Amino acid sequence: MRNRVLPGRFKSRIGNDAMNPLSGVRILEVASHVFVPIAGGILSEWGAEVLKIEHPETGDPYRGLVTAGFHKSIDGVDPSFQYANRGKQSISIDIKHPDGLDIIYRLASQCDVFLTNFRPDARRRLKIECEDIRAVNPSIIYVRGSGYGARGPDMQRAGYDAAAYWARCGFGEVFRKKGSDWPQTPRPAFGDVVGGMTIAGAIAAAMYRRAATGEPSTVDVSLLGVGMWQLQPDIINAKLGEAGAHGVDNDRRATWNPLTGTYRTRDHRFIFLVMLEGDRYWPNFCDVIGRPELKNDPRFIDMPARRANSAACVDIIDAVFASRDYAEWCEILKDLKGTWAPYQTPAEVHSDAQVVANGYLADVEMANGTSLTLVTSPVQFDEEPRRPIRAPEQGEHTESALLDLGLSWDEILALKERCAIG
DSSP states (O other), X not given: OOOOOOTTSSOOSSSOGGGOTTTTOEEEEEXXXXXXXXXXXXXXXXXXXXXXXEOTTTOOGGGGXXXXXXXXXXXXXXXXXXXXXXXXXXXXXXXXXXXHHHHHHHHHTTOSEEEEOOOHHHHHHHTOSHHHHHHHOTTOEEEEEESSXXXXXTTTSOOOIIIIIIIHHTHHHHTSXXXXXXXXXXXXXXXXXXXXXXXXXXXXXXXHHHHHHSOOOEEEEEHHHHHHHHTHHHHHHHHTTOSOSSOOOOOGGGOSOTTEEEEEOTTSOEEEEEOSSHHHHHHHHHXXXXXXXXXXXXXXSSHHHHHHTHHHHHXXXXXXXXXXXXXXXXXXXXXXXXXXXXXXXXXXXXXXXXHHHTTOEEEEEOTTSOEEEEEOOSOOBTTBOOOOOOOOOTTTTHHHHHHHTTOOHHHHHHHHHTTSBX
């Protein structure tokens, strides 16, 4: 067995190594689709070297969703594959081939983390269970992402986020409009991206534990667990009898605080007010919206009064917001001391001055020379926005990775001829 390479040998492909907290960390990813692979994308943006293993012929099945019509290709680029696999190296290996599996073991012997979302029966069949990988690298951190967790009757079940996260956890019912015959359809990868960030944080914690104690962790993260964590206020209160079977339509006019809620503008856009300390912000709000006389109106003089007369208060504020267009209100409300936000479209986020100032979007050059705007990692270190790079072409780094292992070109050619690699 090769000795595991000490942190610091491998160079990040993203920016200055000194600015990347995971520079020197090497991750072997045997995973597909979004949940788990997007964790590798985040880690690559934090400086880790992520080696993505793909089948020589089929690659990650997520690539094939363009052909199937589920994803749109823009200028020959699949944006969905790009955001989940940014910054990685793609190595084409047939794990089922004995020579391919041997390469997996050799790569694992030089990595800090083994990352997978293969189910238990597949891991055992392919001989990439934790004990198999630890046999060649006792100190490796072994990370498993799953739909429903590492134990229980559903541990073998596939769990896309629409099933294990949105449907199973309760999101679909919570967001189902009262009286609707059907639950709302989730947005693409809605739970996957949250789960990926959770995995990335877990890996960082496991890296710290290993550095402090020398002990490697076996990490488990499931979509079911992440979804329950996010929906925990509803789940906890449900047992206390404080939540219904599904979402309800609250009467806007019966609110306890008219300064917290959604209001519609003249051009049918929306503004969201979140001023929990109503008495603190009411005078300034009345001045900003051009209704100073409301400040001393006995019906609205304080929180109890506004609650008792909430219907009249909401009606007045509704009429005020309906008198101007969305753009006007966005400008006027800049003088508001309380919290508010415009309901933006995803397209408008691209030109949001706050997004631009913080580097939350970055234009990334693709392999074909075109450019694609990606959302950067939401975590910044030392006030430095992350600068992602494109996802790899299928098998783009196979030869270079094997050369790094010490294989000769003749050996690489022989592996190709035996169909062990692509």
